Amino acid sequence: MIRQTTIALVATVCSLSLTVASANDDPIATRKAMMKNVGASIGVMGKMAKGEMAFDAIQANLAMRAINNAAIGFVHLFPEGSESGGETEAAPKIWEDMAGFIAKSRDMEEVTAEAIAFPAGSLDEMREQLGKLGATCKACHEGYRIKKS
Amino acid sequence: MGRLVRLLVMLGVIAAGAGWWLSGPNRLDALPAEAAGHQPDIDNGRLMFFAGGCASCHAAPDSDDKLALTGGVRLESPFGAFVGPNISPHRQDGIGGWSQLDFLNAMLRGVSPDGSHYYPAFPYTSYQRMRVADLLDLKAFLDTLAPVAGVAPDHEVGFPFNIRRGLGLWKRLYLDGEPFMADPAASDQVNRGAYLSEGPGHCGECHTPRDAIGGLDRSNWLAGAPNPEGKGIIPNITPHAQGLADWSEGDIAYALESGFTPDYDSLGGTMGKVISNTAQLPPEDRAAIAAYLKSLPALPDAYEAAKP
Numbered sequence: 001m002i003r004q005t006t007i008a009l010v011a012t013v014c015s016l017s018l019t020v021a022s023a024n025d026d027p028i029a030t031r032k033a034m035m036k037n038v039g040a041s042i043g044v045m046g047k048m049a050k051g052e053m054a055f056d057a058i059q060a061n062l063a064m065r066a067i068n069n070a071a072i073g074f075v076h077l078f079p080e081g082s083e084s085g086g087e088t089e090a091a092p093k094i095w096e097d098m099a100g101f102i103a104k105s106r107d108m109e110e111v112t113a114e115a116i117a118f119p120a121g122s123l124d125e126m127r128e129q130l131g132k133l134g135a136t137c138k139a140c141h142e143g144y145r146i147k148k149s
Numbered sequence: 150m151g152r153l154v155r156l157l158v159m160l161g162v163i164a165a166g167a168g169w170w171l172s173g174p175n176r177l178d179a180l181p182a183e184a185a186g187h188q189p190d191i192d193n194g195r196l197m198f199f200a201g202g203c204a205s206c207h208a209a210p211d212s213d214d215k216l217a218l219t220g221g222v223r224l225e226s227p228f229g230a231f232v233g234p235n236i237s238p239h240r241q242d243g244i245g246g247w248s249q250l251d252f253l254n255a256m257l258r259g260v261s262p263d264g265s266h267y268y269p270a271f272p273y274t275s276y277q278r279m280r281v282a283d284l285l286d287l288k289a290f291l292d293t294l295a296p297v298a299g300v301a302p303d304h305e306v307g308f309p310f311n312i313r314r315g316l317g318l319w320k321r322l323y324l325d326g327e328p329f330m331a332d333p334a335a336s337d338q339v340n341r342g343a344y345l346s347e348g349p350g351h352c353g354e355c356h357t358p359r360d361a362i363g364g365l366d367r368s369n370w371l372a373g374a375p376n377p378e379g380k381g382i383i384p385n386i387t388p389h390a391q392g393l394a395d396w397s398e399g400d401i402a403y404a405l406e407s408g409f410t411p412d413y414d415s416l417g418g419t420m421g422k423v424i425s426n427t428a429q430l431p432p433e434d435r436a437a438i439a440a441y442l443k444s445l446p447a448l449p450d451a452y453e454a455a456k457p
Contacts, residue, residue: 043413050403134415138408138424141417146381
């Protein structure tokens, strides 16, 4: 257990420093790539939820961890000056209401942290966690992202 | 010369009178025959409430209680900002004192109890397709909710749109008063989906482009539109390669339940609220909506993609 926690911690720190480094280069491309990764992790759980893939507790937990990692550095990828360009779909509201945006990111962080602490032991439990997590994605995309194509 | 002027003035008076007459409210004077002996089914009313997305515009913004219908949601449009009013069963501030007939006139004719026209920001151009029985059930459900005090702010619309009477002419063009027509060649499932989408679900109000004065362009039904709230677009949801060709019926139903697209993006924007509502529907109704969308004629995108 301690070993697992240590590994998770190390992984978090690594991904954090990685995020910061590449964010300096190109925050828009980095945040888009991070969101794509989040989508891929959601995909693992979504396939299980839809019955396209057998439920696998370890895979589901790993997916939650990956999303939690992404959530931690996410809001730092929206520095002043990255409001436009790079086909960004970030809404201007992010910079008008950074506190609200950060709160939405924290919701995603908290829901995934809880799922990591209390891993789903059954498909139904995972579906419930996925439902809660999906609501946090939707809530942020509702106000802070504008679909352009 | 004098005679010509007099003639012109007279014609003008007649035209204005005709405009006045044409712009008058087109009310139901009595409950339609279908209402006779109807026993309200509150569970079906609840279903219609979520299919109709009433909470999206009538629940207080930023409140988690989607059944406290105090209003206050701002709706931006090219004609100004509209605000959803209080429709809780509160006697003074809401619609607690309304009769069934008042409610049917609002939903089917876009007319208030005092006879003035509602703005089509209240999507009665879609709700007019709803069955009378479903509307009576919906009213019975609304009557079970908590009365909440509070009046929402006024709409912010300028001249000439602040003159409600003028809406009468608009309604002559875009409110046909026709009930939903099932397609005899389509399956029961597709017809159920068509009813839910065209009537209560009012998908076309966002996903269909509008003409210069805000009427729906039905030749581009559900083929996507520029976003009326400003930036961005509302996607094409016909089964065209630019729309939902790659989505299975299961994908669409799952998106309406979870908000996740087949490539696990999460839908947002104004669709986020729609999904909060469709997530409350029985699975067979989400499947019916999906079957209907896949049965539509495939049309190319009806918007100019907003290029960065």
